[in-house]
Amino acid sequence: MSIQDTIREQVTAHPVVLYMKGSPQFPMCGFSANAAQILKACGVDKPFTVDVLQNPEIRQGIKEFANWPTIPQLYIKGEFVGGSDIMREMYESGELKQMLDTAKG
Amino acid sequence: MTPTADLIKRRLEALHPTALHLVDDSAAHAGHAGARESGGGHFHLTIVSDAFQGKTLVARHRMVYTALADLMQQKIHALQIEAMTPDQF
Numbered sequence: 001m002s003i004q005d006t007i008r009e010q011v012t013a014h015p016v017v018l019y020m021k022g023s024p025q026f027p028m029c030g031f032s033a034n035a036a037q038i039l040k041a042c043g044v045d046k047p048f049t050v051d052v053l054q055n056p057e058i059r060q061g062i063k064e065f066a067n068w069p070t071i072p073q074l075y076i077k078g079e080f081v082g083g084s085d086i087m088r089e090m091y092e093s094g095e096l097k098q099m100l101d102t103a104k105g
Numbered sequence: 106m107t108p109t110a111d112l113i114k115r116r117l118e119a120l121h122p123t124a125l126h127l128v129d130d131s132a133a134h135a136g137h138a139g140a141r142e143s144g145g146g147h148f149h150l151t152i153v154s155d156a157f158q159g160k161t162l163v164a165r166h167r168m169v170y171t172a173l174a175d176l177m178q179q180k181i182h183a184l185q186i187e188a189m190t191p192d193q194f
Contacts, residue, residue: 031183031185068170070170070183081163082162082163083166085166086162090162
């Protein structure tokens with residue numbers, strides 16, 4: 001299975017997926033930390049997260065997958081939503097919580 | 106202005122910004138794990154352009170990343186983006 005297939009499987013198998021550096025408990029980058037905190041603030045306590053620092057192939061592959069050069073990256077129901085700045089703007093407008101509530105069913 | 110900041114500003118002229126504000130935060134992040142590894146800078150960009158009219162946030166950020174494509178590989182480690190249209194500014 002190619003790395004792009006692996007990523008596609010991850011983002012479709014879980015309603016909410018965050019690609020980040022480190023883990024929500026031990027984030028290794030401020031932007032990843034913010035992204036995990038925003039999800040928590042939206043009521044997603046245990047998102048499916050992928051630590052790209054543990055997997056160099058995914059770290060590179062995810063940039064190609066979304067045509068997006070930075071990490072973190074949030075996916076909801078298989079769709080790329082954005083990085084940490086977009087997550088923050090959508091959180092502040094209430095749009096993100098709405099999307100997440102719908103995704104969780 | 107640092108050479109990288111200057112390069113960023115010049116590349117972004119492609120989007121015909123009506124306002125552009127770039128802060129180099131690199132010093133505040135020097136030494137953390139990611140910064141050590143890549144050596145690139147941290148920047149905070151506010152850019153206002155008519156080109157963002159009718160575009161989603163993802164599309165706006167992609168326009169910025171596209172303009173900076175070669176710099177994103179090495180010279181830029183992190184870039185915070187606020188991309189607005191003139192009426193949002």
